[in-house]
Amino acid sequence: MKLRERFPHLLLWLAILGIAVFCPLPSHAYAGPGAGFAVLSSFWTLFVALLYSVYAFFVWPFRQLLRLLKKRKAYGHAQIKRAVILGFDGMDPELTERFIAEGRLPNLAKLREQGSFRKLRTTYPAISPVAWSTFMTGVNPGKHNIYDFLARDLSNYLPYLSSAEIKGPKRSLKIGKYTVPLGGARIKGMRKGTPFWHWLGEAGIFCSVIRVPVTFPPEKFAGVLLSGMCVPDLKGSQGTFCLCTTRASGDKFREGGIRVPVERDGSIFRSYVPGPEDPLKPGSGDELRVDFEIRPDTTGIQARIVADSQNFTLKIGEYSEWIPVKFKAGMGFGAHGICRFYLKELSPEVEVYVTPVNIDPGKPDLPISHPVTYSIYLAKLFGPYATLGLAEDTWALNEHVLDDDAFLAQCYANHDDRERMLFDALEKTQQGLCACVFDTTDRVQHMFWRYLDEDHPAARDVPHDQHPQVIQDLYARMDVLIGRVMKQIDDRTLLMIVSDHGFKSFARCVNLNAWLHQNGYLALKNGKTESGDWFEDVDWSRTRAYTMGLNGLYLNVKGREREGIIANGADTDALKDELRRKLDGLVDPASGRVGITGVFDCDAVYAGPYVDNAPDLLVGYGDGFRASWDSVMGKVTSKIFEDNLKAWSGDHCIDPRLVPGVLFCNRKIAEEKPAIVDVAPTMLKLFGLALPGHLDGKPWTVAAPEASS
Amino acid sequence: MVSLGFNLPALIVVGISVVIGLLMVVMFRYTSDQKAIHIAKDHLKAHLLALRLFQDQIPVVIRSYGRILRATGRYLRLAFMPLLFVSVPLILLLAQIDRYLGSTPFETGHPFLVSARVTGAEALGDATLELPAGLASTAPAVHVPAENEVVWRVVAERDGSFVVNVLTSAQTSAKQVVVGSGMPRLSAVRLRGPWWRRLLYSAEPALPESNLVQTIEVQYPARVIAFAGLEWNWIWLFFVLSLAAGFLFKSILGIEI
Numbered sequence: 001m002k003l004r005e006r007f008p009h010l011l012l013w014l015a016i017l018g019i020a021v022f023c024p025l026p027s028h029a030y031a032g033p034g035a036g037f038a039v040l041s042s043f044w045t046l047f048v049a050l051l052y053s054v055y056a057f058f059v060w061p062f063r064q065l066l067r068l069l070k071k072r073k074a075y076g077h078a079q080i081k082r083a084v085i086l087g088f089d090g091m092d093p094e095l096t097e098r099f100i101a102e103g104r105l106p107n108l109a110k111l112r113e114q115g116s117f118r119k120l121r122t123t124y125p126a127i128s129p130v131a132w133s134t135f136m137t138g139v140n141p142g143k144h145n146i147y148d149f150l151a152r153d154l155s156n157y158l159p160y161l162s163s164a165e166i167k168g169p170k171r172s173l174k175i176g177k178y179t180v181p182l183g184g185a186r187i188k189g190m191r192k193g194t195p196f197w198h199w200l201g202e203a204g205i206f207c208s209v210i211r212v213p214v215t216f217p218p219e220k221f222a223g224v225l226l227s228g229m230c231v232p233d234l235k236g237s238q239g240t241f242c243l244c245t246t247r248a249s250g251d252k253f254r255e256g257g258i259r260v261p262v263e264r265d266g267s268i269f270r271s272y273v274p275g276p277e278d279p280l281k282p283g284s285g286d287e288l289r290v291d292f293e294i295r296p297d298t299t300g301i302q303a304r305i306v307a308d309s310q311n312f313t314l315k316i317g318e319y320s321e322w323i324p325v326k327f328k329a330g331m332g333f334g335a336h337g338i339c340r341f342y343l344k345e346l347s348p349e350v351e352v353y354v355t356p357v358n359i360d361p362g363k364p365d366l367p368i369s370h371p372v373t374y375s376i377y378l379a380k381l382f383g384p385y386a387t388l389g390l391a392e393d394t395w396a397l398n399e400h401v402l403d404d405d406a407f408l409a410q411c412y413a414n415h416d417d418r419e420r421m422l423f424d425a426l427e428k429t430q431q432g433l434c435a436c437v438f439d440t441t442d443r444v445q446h447m448f449w450r451y452l453d454e455d456h457p458a459a460r461d462v463p464h465d466q467h468p469q470v471i472q473d474l475y476a477r478m479d480v481l482i483g484r485v486m487k488q489i490d491d492r493t494l495l496m497i498v499s500d501h502g503f504k505s506f507a508r509c510v511n512l513n514a515w516l517h518q519n520g521y522l523a524l525k526n527g528k529t530e531s532g533d534w535f536e537d538v539d540w541s542r543t544r545a546y547t548m549g550l551n552g553l554y555l556n557v558k559g560r561e562r563e564g565i566i567a568n569g570a571d572t573d574a575l576k577d578e579l580r581r582k583l584d585g586l587v588d589p590a591s592g593r594v595g596i597t598g599v600f601d602c603d604a605v606y607a608g609p610y611v612d613n614a615p616d617l618l619v620g621y622g623d624g625f626r627a628s629w630d631s632v633m634g635k636v637t638s639k640i641f642e643d644n645l646k647a648w649s650g651d652h653c654i655d656p657r658l659v660p661g662v663l664f665c666n667r668k669i670a671e672e673k674p675a676i677v678d679v680a681p682t683m684l685k686l687f688g689l690a691l692p693g694h695l696d697g698k699p700w701t702v703a704a705p706e707a708s709s
Numbered sequence: 710m711v712s713l714g715f716n717l718p719a720l721i722v723v724g725i726s727v728v729i730g731l732l733m734v735v736m737f738r739y740t741s742d743q744k745a746i747h748i749a750k751d752h753l754k755a756h757l758l759a760l761r762l763f764q765d766q767i768p769v770v771i772r773s774y775g776r777i778l779r780a781t782g783r784y785l786r787l788a789f790m791p792l793l794f795v796s797v798p799l800i801l802l803l804a805q806i807d808r809y810l811g812s813t814p815f816e817t818g819h820p821f822l823v824s825a826r827v828t829g830a831e832a833l834g835d836a837t838l839e840l841p842a843g844l845a846s847t848a849p850a851v852h853v854p855a856e857n858e859v860v861w862r863v864v865a866e867r868d869g870s871f872v873v874n875v876l877t878s879a880q881t882s883a884k885q886v887v888v889g890s891g892m893p894r895l896s897a898v899r900l901r902g903p904w905w906r907r908l909l910y911s912a913e914p915a916l917p918e919s920n921l922v923q924t925i926e927v928q929y930p931a932r933v934i935a936f937a938g939l940e941w942n943w944i945w946l947f948f949v950l951s952l953a954a955g956f957l958f959k960s961i962l963g964i965e966i
Contacts, residue, residue, distance in 0.1 A: 048757060049757060049760065049774060049777045052757075052760050052761070056760070056764055056770065060767075063765070206763075206765060206766060224762055224763075309963055371762070373758050373761065373762060374762060376758065377755050377758040377759060377762055378755075379751075380751040380752065380754045380755035380758065381751070381752065381755035383748075383751075427769075428759070428762075428763050428766060428769050429766075430766065430768060430769075431766075
């Protein structure tokens, strides 16, 4: 019995052995292509491994010699053997302290007690791509060129993604109605400055960097890196979900999603997943598609979905695994993606939500890691995972396509993948730097602040009994993760927990374009009282200032903007002063609270070669306020202040002084007011490297482990 | 022979390889844990990639080698498990095909050996060979007492299917001998014993269990098949072609092997 339990397939193996022993004809040694493949594959694997080990064995001394010759004495002056940086996007110091006091975060409490806990000053503005760019480069935005998610095109006042530019191939071949691309897409990173792991890598210190924002396109360095925030989906957007539905609706989603019809064919429902533009017909607007079928079963609570040769069953309210989809364009061209299906409804209507189609990490059509094999390695080790920069579909929740439960499930599925990657990186990086950023903290706080703040306008319809502790649970979960990491590190490892900014309620929207319009700084074309998105119907010949994005305010400068009217110099300075005076302290008449607590002149805040790309002024909204959804999209409305009724109920794109991040460390840090810009120089110092002169941050004084304990 | 640069046996092997390649791959699909095999293969590839990605981290490289070995073992275990289902019918099929493609009949004028294994020294001394017209003995019988075996050297004077008899005391044991060309069904041995041995080795009825003769055997020449400028044993050709067919069909059908 015991033997049988220990070897459940014993009988099978004995039978196979019997056949092998008693059938010694040569022909019997070969039992079909299955055995052939198995033997050949295994042999090939071992052969490759052996070959590589021989190569590595002989090459390793030369590599070490080369290092010495180049004076790359890694760790020669290092104070630490390893640094582990865990980034929790948006972890708020006030909430953290509150939850520590409530006994919810024992591991962070331990870190605070044994090491350090500080509020970490963030960047101007307190926006993730800006703050994380500063984190990695150790310089202010004037030197790394990232001021917001979006930047504006001076020739047409339209936005573009500030972090990366993706263009089609340089050359193509026209064959009839087709244009055959000759070469891959061209990707240009817009973030300047040098991440500190490049310096470490040059010194021979190995680095594993996982999902730090604004690392797309991945840059070459001596280590491994998986790109984070700003990686596009397969459509080239920052995330376009798809709602496949039989429900007729002329409404379009404001942003972030597409409605796709589901056609009934007997008992089968057919729809499709929209993909990227046909590469053979660039500019035509023709998109590639992957068809899929929904076959409800007789129970009415589940359906079989057949998509691109994949076949799986989903119950209502259930996600599929990541499903590989190939968008075929003909002539062998196509794109590999992955997406998840979520069955929303089968009766009376049929609705399926499909996540944005992520770049397949196992077959990346665009580079999303360095080296390119790193994303493949992770996909092989853990299975497919989200690669989209903003992988948690906040728009789908905002648009009521997903409910709270479905959104949370999506967030934590991505988070679990990230945890697996982190622990693999920890194991692989016994010496050097291991940095990993978790986005869940940011997304969940954005979308669930209404559960924390019962006076929030979006909290009116919230079933508070369903997720009463969602943010508390989020922090507790991160604390458990930190505890697991603490167990894996030794005394010579420095552990640092950082967040790029904190969080506040976003209850009231401020349409700054409306304010500019009503105060005579922005003009609309004759007869118009409101504009469309992206300044449609704005009369630029009479407009002196405008805003787009989250915090930037721009002057319409002559010779800079296409239709600029303000002369550079004294006029711009005067206008900036005037706007600062009028906007600073702007009061919301409905609540009597201050909606804007600071307006900052970018010439004073930034310094560096890219200051000219910065906005002219930065608007710091007060606690509870933020730029309105319309204002962000360059739209002028009639109301300046209005309630924020969306699920997106918490934010940080406000006065940076109100939303510092957190800094925890397992060692004592002397500085009382550290800033995120100091992280990079501190890391260089801890690893014993000289600091490049252009850094703006100052290294902290970090005590040795003995002193800390 | 056919006029396409191939001979008939080669064409038959090609056909059999394609059909069996397809059947086996499909059988493998339904008798294996496809998801587990997919994961096992992916893990193997991941650990191989780890060797390259973390090449300067010696402990990582060493651990990766260990994981490669473990993953290989897991993959082999998963891949061979379905072979129980696949190999039984395939072995039987291959044994039958081997009757036609494994050997060629004897040629006229070329001597060959007929050997009989008997029970007991007395029977060894008594054993004689009775040949039909068309076959002739070219040498006296050789007795090998250590093996209880008698060997006769025989030559064929014409093509045909003959029956030779081994006589011991009052018993007569017959064995078929084929002389000529083409691809007749050949049986190298007639034996007594369990049914599965006959199924695998012999194409003739069993000798009675009471018979003093245990086996009568002839050694047909191995068939050499010309294919792609090389000379092949049919099983090697089948190995290569069925692998190629399996690879093709697994890709088309999306089957994980």
